Amino acid sequence: MNTAPHITASCSISENTVRKNGQVLYSLAGKEPMDLFVGIYQHYALEYPRFYKMDSLAKLGWLTSEILLKESFDANAYEPEQTGLILCNANASLDTDIKYLATTNEIASPSVFVYTLPNIMTGEISIRNRFKGENAFFISESFDAAFLQQYVSGLLNQDILQACICGWVELLDKEYKAVLFLVEKKETPGAVLFSAENMNELFYQKEASNG
């Protein structure tokens, strides 16, 4: 398999809108983030009770990954060790950190504390899809497509991974944005080359379409 890495699917959830491969799939106006996430979960009839246990950040990342992979990913094509996740955001798990600290005034909650690490979201997506390969969580002020492209391409080109979900999942208070890319070493209909330019185009799509 010497095909260059391609983005074989993308999915974003931001500003009340779900987009898959650049197309608007679903929109729910005027909702608070948590209501929106539950609305999306119900709309797609995703049956996964663990969803309700997750913190907001994991809910957002998990939902985005579900819609990303739905009808776009052949799980049987890879060994679990060949699939991985490289994610990033700006504020780590600060949204849940604040909620956890509030519980310590009464009784510190272990079920909230466990989500005070950003890579718990990585764990949730890994559990759901049996992704057992490389995983890493990077923190950066803004989405760094050039870095992500180099890092993930390196993992694929050296056969450390054969398929990788990478991207940005950020949530703090009522601000949120998730954009995930499925990257594989194959060309499928609609796939685009895995480049910083193509990632940025999908990442900043909303702003662009509003002109």
Added chain:
Amino acid sequence: MSEIYIVADNIVSPIGVTTGENFSQLTHQVSAIKLQNNTTLSPESFYAALFNSDSPYRKEDETYTAFEQLLIASISEALQNSGLPAGDKRTILIISSTKGNINLLENHSLHKPTHERIALPTSAKLIKQHFGLYHQPLIISNACISGLLAILTAKRLIASGQYDHVLVAGADIISKFVLSGFQSFQAISPEPCKPFDKERQGITLGEGAATVILSRERKNTDNIKIMAGAVSNDANHISAPSRTGNELAYIIKKAIKDSGLTANDINLVSAHGTATLYNDEMEAKAINEAGLGSVPTNSLKGYYGHTLGAAGLIETIISVRSLQEGIILPTKGFEKSDPSAQLTVADNFIREPLQNCIKTASGFGGCNAAMLFSKQ
């Protein structure tokens, strides 16, 4: 393939502020763990490895938080040792931390500037300015494997030709946030932690910072080479380790294979060894499955406690020093072996020529990391 060496390092811990001081303390069996009576952190007394409250190494001032002060102290000393110019275009810094400035949440009202001040990219910018670095630092926050993952990332950045030198620095401080969280999990040991011991009762937390500087240019003949490393996920549970240890075993074997070695070539396993019931049991299964059950294995948690984002770095540096000096350190706290976590736990000093060491780590989120270091 390019060769990559550790050319300088530093540990700032409650028992020493250079690698030399720290290693010397460990060879004298000094532990940083003490009974703490600190009602700001916990209403009850607890064991932990903490800096004294008046320590200059983690004293926040108007510019830097306690976390940043620790990082700066460690990076400064390592840089000085390396003789490398910090501002070089071919040099980048990677910062490793699990909770960074989270203690600020405890002292400040929750308004926007505080969120920005807490955010790790703010610390990265300040540290970049402090040292006059050319590039914006990368930041890794991946639970307890952060330090090892940062070293692996650094190795990849050099191997791919993007950089010639990478500074890898990690730190975490113990705040009420972190301590109460582990207490809520009932994961804190009521006595100094006892890794791999039959009667282990959980972890002891610690704080510290450490820096390693990786380079494609060997500086001294005894510089240790970074051979290979890998990361995996259990895909099993978000806070409990794998039941089988298969995923950790897989990457230990991969690191050995990618180094062109076999299990027989490994002289030392520096385990994560947190002293929780399930971590140590899982690790023992993995180490055995990887064919290393008869190789001397130690955990350094009995000296430093679990230093979170600094742990992988501190333990790598001590293990590197072990290879250089030919001394395997005993696992402090270990007395009786556990049939369910059976390993060749180093319980005394072993002095012999050492060639290859495997360092492992595992953490929340189901993540595992393994790296192989070699004396050439």
